[in-house]
Amino acid sequence: xxxxxxxxxxxxxxxxxxxxxxxxxxxxxxxxxxxxxxxxxxxxxxxxxxxxxxxxxxxxxxxxxxxxxxxxxxxxxxxxxxxxxxxxxxxxxxxxxxxxxxxxxxxxxxxxxxxxxxxxxxxxxxxxxxxxxxxxxxxxxxxxxxxxxxxxxxxxxxxxxxxxxxxxxxxxxxxxxxxxxxxxxxxxx
Amino acid sequence: xxxxxxxxxxxxxxxxxxxxxxxxxxxxxxxxxxxxxxxxxxxxxxxxxxxxxxxxxxxxxxxxxxxxxxxxx
Amino acid sequence: xxxxxxxxxxxxxxxxxxxxxxxxxxxxxxxxxxxxxxxxxxxxxxxxxxxxxxxxxxxxxxxxxxxxxxxxxxxxxxxxxxxxxxx
Numbered sequence: 001x002x003x004x005x006x007x008x009x010x011x012x013x014x015x016x017x018x019x020x021x022x023x024x025x026x027x028x029x030x031x032x033x034x035x036x037x038x039x040x041x042x043x044x045x046x047x048x049x050x051x052x053x054x055x056x057x058x059x060x061x062x063x064x065x066x067x068x069x070x071x072x073x074x075x076x077x078x079x080x081x082x083x084x085x086x087x088x089x090x091x092x093x094x095x096x097x098x099x100x101x102x103x104x105x106x107x108x109x110x111x112x113x114x115x116x117x118x119x120x121x122x123x124x125x126x127x128x129x130x131x132x133x134x135x136x137x138x139x140x141x142x143x144x145x146x147x148x149x150x151x152x153x154x155x156x157x158x159x160x161x162x163x164x165x166x167x168x169x170x171x172x173x174x175x176x177x178x179x180x181x182x183x184x185x186x187x188x189x
Numbered sequence: 190x191x192x193x194x195x196x197x198x199x200x201x202x203x204x205x206x207x208x209x210x211x212x213x214x215x216x217x218x219x220x221x222x223x224x225x226x227x228x229x230x231x232x233x234x235x236x237x238x239x240x241x242x243x244x245x246x247x248x249x250x251x252x253x254x255x256x257x258x259x260x261x262x
Numbered sequence: 263x264x265x266x267x268x269x270x271x272x273x274x275x276x277x278x279x280x281x282x283x284x285x286x287x288x289x290x291x292x293x294x295x296x297x298x299x300x301x302x303x304x305x306x307x308x309x310x311x312x313x314x315x316x317x318x319x320x321x322x323x324x325x326x327x328x329x330x331x332x333x334x335x336x337x338x339x340x341x342x343x344x345x346x347x348x349x
Contacts, residue, residue: 004328008346010243011276055293063286073347139222147258162256163246167290170224170252174294177229230291232298239280248287
């Protein structure tokens with residue numbers, strides 16, 4: 001189970017009312033390499049990975065939900081008091097006619113989230129390599145969003161999230177190294 | 190491009206054809222993040238103090254890589 | 263609701279976020295380095311410190327942690343605004 005704490009992982013701030021940036025951020029909300037996909041990918045793979053590295057998947061998967069909440073907070077703040085006119089100017093009219101200012105699991109192009117964004121091969125190496133790739137793709141996505149954003153407070157939060165991808169990739173690579181070692185094989189049999 | 194000395198950046202120059210319509214951007218940069226260069230984390234890695242760690246997104250100094258858009262002048 | 267939070271709310275919250283962040287990054291490290299006794303000691307130190315900071319924060323601003331004893335016996339504050347994305 002999970003237990004909620006009434007705080008964000010990082011103090012999220014945005015400096016401008018800019019719904020266009022909210023549209024870009026949807027890539028990390030409901031996109032293929034976004035935080036929802038990451039959380040679901042790791043927490044689903046953890047059932048069929050060697051015991052030694054279940055904790056790595058469990059705790060990184062849990063952190064991804066805290067990141068999802070940060071992205072949601074950014075989108076929420078960037079669109080909260082935006083008028084229908086402002087949302088239309090930001091290219092969010094298709095979103096607006098279906099959802100008003102509600103959040104939804106779409107990517108930046110409005111494509112709804114799908115389970116095909118994630119994989120579970122049941123092969124520990126295949127799955128952990130997929131996870132490492134997912135972290136590098138998410139890191140790159142944060143870079144391209146930062147390239148498009150001139151909001152210093154928003155970029156501060158995005159840099160935090162980008163750095164976390166680097167740490168997660170590191171831990172997944174260590175997980176690969178841990179299960180690759182054959183030192184403990186004798187104990188198993 | 191102010192990041193010439195950044196150990197976590199690499200550059201390549203794409204081939205330029207005679208009929209490429211846009212003026213060349215120059216070298217294309219990509220990121221080689223610290224996790225690719227470090228391997229299994231060794232013991233006694235230097236740490237940031239808590240508030241700085243939060244601000245930077247990592248407790249461990251050698252994993253920190255600040256990102257700025259290479260297109261920002 | 264036009265209730266403004268005092269500056270202290272943000273500084274105290276950030277102090278907690280910083281300590282909890284250290285705890286989180288130590289957990290991820292320990293998951294792949296389970297024999298690092300020094301890191302375990304550091305984890306224990308920050309876990310106890312975090313708990314003290316949260317108890318202090320909750321006395322001023324209401325509950326932060328789900329399922330903990332509450333200090334206000336007159337009024338159920340858990341489900342009251344503000345929520346994290348609102349502050």
